[in-house]
Amino acid sequence: MEAxxxxxxxxQLEELDLVGPWEMIGLWCKEFSGPNNLITVSQxxxxxxxxxxxxxxxxxxxxxxxxxxxLLIPGGMGTRTEVNNKKIIQFIQTQAEHCSVIASVCxxxxxxxxxxxxxxxKATTHWKSLERLxxxxxxxxxxxxFVKDGNIWTSAGISAGTDMALAIIxxxxxxETAGKVQLHAEYFPSSQLYADISxxxxxxxxxxx
Amino acid sequence: MEAxxxxxxxxQLEELDLVGPWEMIGLWCKEFSGPNNLITVSQxxxxxxxxxxxxxxxxxxxxxxxxxxxLLIPGGMGTRTEVNNKKIIQFIQTQAEHCSVIASVCxxxxxxxxxxxxxxxKATTHWKSLERLxxxxxxxxxxxxFVKDGNIWTSAGISAGTDMALAIIxxxxxxETAGKVQLHAEYFPSSQLYADISxxxxxxxxxxx
Numbered sequence: 001m002e003a004x005x006x007x008x009x010x011x012q013l014e015e016l017d018l019v020g021p022w023e024m025i026g027l028w029c030k031e032f033s034g035p036n037n038l039i040t041v042s043q044x045x046x047x048x049x050x051x052x053x054x055x056x057x058x059x060x061x062x063x064x065x066x067x068x069x070x071l072l073i074p075g076g077m078g079t080r081t082e083v084n085n086k087k088i089i090q091f092i093q094t095q096a097e098h099c100s101v102i103a104s105v106c107x108x109x110x111x112x113x114x115x116x117x118x119x120x121x122k123a124t125t126h127w128k129s130l131e132r133l134x135x136x137x138x139x140x141x142x143x144x145x146f147v148k149d150g151n152i153w154t155s156a157g158i159s160a161g162t163d164m165a166l167a168i169i170x171x172x173x174x175x176e177t178a179g180k181v182q183l184h185a186e187y188f189p190s191s192q193l194y195a196d197i198s199x200x201x202x203x204x205x206x207x208x209x
Numbered sequence: 210m211e212a213x214x215x216x217x218x219x220x221q222l223e224e225l226d227l228v229g230p231w232e233m234i235g236l237w238c239k240e241f242s243g244p245n246n247l248i249t250v251s252q253x254x255x256x257x258x259x260x261x262x263x264x265x266x267x268x269x270x271x272x273x274x275x276x277x278x279x280l281l282i283p284g285g286m287g288t289r290t291e292v293n294n295k296k297i298i299q300f301i302q303t304q305a306e307h308c309s310v311i312a313s314v315c316x317x318x319x320x321x322x323x324x325x326x327x328x329x330x331k332a333t334t335h336w337k338s339l340e341r342l343x344x345x346x347x348x349x350x351x352x353x354x355f356v357k358d359g360n361i362w363t364s365a366g367i368s369a370g371t372d373m374a375l376a377i378i379x380x381x382x383x384x385e386t387a388g389k390v391q392l393h394a395e396y397f398p399s400s401q402l403y404a405d406i407s408x409x410x411x412x413x414x415x416x417x418x
Binding site for chain 2: 014015016018019020022023026027029030038039040047051052053054055056057059106126127145156157158159160162163166170175178179180181182183184185186187188189190191192193194195196197200203207
């Protein structure tokens, strides 16, 4: 399909927030007739350094980026500074005018909030940041792995973005296509629990099921 | 801990093969007292382009890389050419002499095979490549999400590397540390099935459980 799916890059983003969804969307794009243009875009178009040190080169800057049809925004410690970066907020707002999906992973939802896109909108974030998101009275915070409200999708922490990406593919291209991506990615993850999560009060109930 | 965990980069590696484990190992390294030196290394030390187009800048080349204590090798279409690249095979062999863990994800196991590290060793790979791995009579192919045999760890396709990474952390640092990483990464993935996998004969049984 003739469309552009953009992934937003900024310093100190969390690696798996970006690449879990990137892999699923990328498989859809390259193998199963998804959008023909899969790109990364950052403010300056150069290298960014992620939270755990991975260095990624952007395909485009805000200035030379093509117009996006879909936008995914990762989270990470970098969001704490980027919420005050007018250029990134403005880029998100401009793209939101014509994107049919705006998705965030983890604390990426705080960038959506700063862009005014979460007003009267259901949204979630990393479980440790739920209370912080609830400080914005206009946001309808839900404690789910991911949630869709209109064209806004938000997911919980880090690895939850991968689950959201498959749900986005199902929503846009159908169950069979999402199944093909899941199968190719061998995304049938283990349910092994290492953490004893029974006594962590602030952990959402859905994680304890 | 004073140690170096290296992730091997090469063109056309599969993004999530690399970054699923990178995130888990990275959380261990940066937040929970894992190895203090987490690096990427490629033959030339420059930019590599992954299978779905993500561009990653290497921290080191084979020439200036520090000696590794742990090595992870992703898979992807690039492995089909890299198995014939003497420099990459030699780098793996040299590091294997002193690494206490050598791990591969997906078709990364074919690089281990080419380096002679899978002789009389249990190993696995992406489900679509299991038959191809069985063509090497010296490899004891097992159909599991991941398998450890001595200091060699191999995992099945793409997303299975994330599960393996947590198991490696448990093995090296204990259950409690693996639990902290899992919790921080919110790695409690959905078990939702999009694919109808009941009729795919060549799919390993463990995926159908």
